[in-house]
Amino acid sequence: MFRHTMLFLGYELRKLFANPVWPLFGIMQPVLYLVFFAPLLRSTVPGGKMTDVLAMFTPGSMMMIALFGSMFAGFGMINETRNGMLERLAVSQAWRPAIILGRLVKDVIVLVLQAILVIGIAALMGLRIGLTEMVLVLLLMAATGLFAASLSYGLALTLRDENGMSQLVQFFAMPLTLIAGLFLPVSLGPQWLQTLAKFNPLYYAVEAGRSLFRGDLSAGTIPVAFALFAALTALTLVWSVRSLRNLAG
Secondary structure, eight states: OHHHHHHHHHHHHHHHHHSTHHHHHHHHHHHHIIIIIGGGGGGGSGGGOHHHHHHHHHHHHHHHIIIIIHHTTTHHHHHHHHTTHHHHHHTSSSOHHHHHHHHHHHHHHHHHHHHHHHHHHHHHTTOOOOHHHHHHHHHHHHHHHHHHHHHHHHHHHHHOOHHHHHHHHHHHHHHHHHHTTSSSOGGGSOHHHHHHHTTOHHHHHHHHHHHHHTTOTTOTHHHHHHHHHHHHHHHHHHHHHHHHHHHHO
């Protein structure tokens, strides 16, 4: 199992190294938001300190990468389904879950590297975060990305159509990010929005990230976020593996 997963991981990494431009493009939007939009939010925090603004805004930028970067991971799988490559892999002697797991591990590696770059830029702007908190933030981002990527692969294997998948992802991704308070805390909004946000898993990830950036390890949203995304990742991973088995007949 482990050997097959590592083989598929190596295959995915070689494809990534052959064309490393897309991960760089994927990080540009969050970095631009961080550099140009975050300084405009000083009036939203008491005292207007840039360190507090960054502690509030940086987790949202990281979750943007985890969600949008991973939700579009399945598009490449649709092309592999269409040309028959994925079906040939699925009926081979390889352990089928490894076909999905190798891609997921690659996605997590890319996400963590992107997150480290975002934290580095935020640190240059004045952000301060402890080592323990930073590790937990990276783990939380990885958990969010695992869920989004496994959901994307499940959708790709089920829909097998780029247009339908693109419309579905866009339809759900934008409301989820707005209701999660990605750019500004939901607590600044009306009561109905705060209530609605409690039903959005991404809200707990963003709030947990903000607590970690403030150094508040006792925040209740931290264990809730990890538990939620562990459960969601397990569900979507099972769905994507079953969809792959259906493809193989």
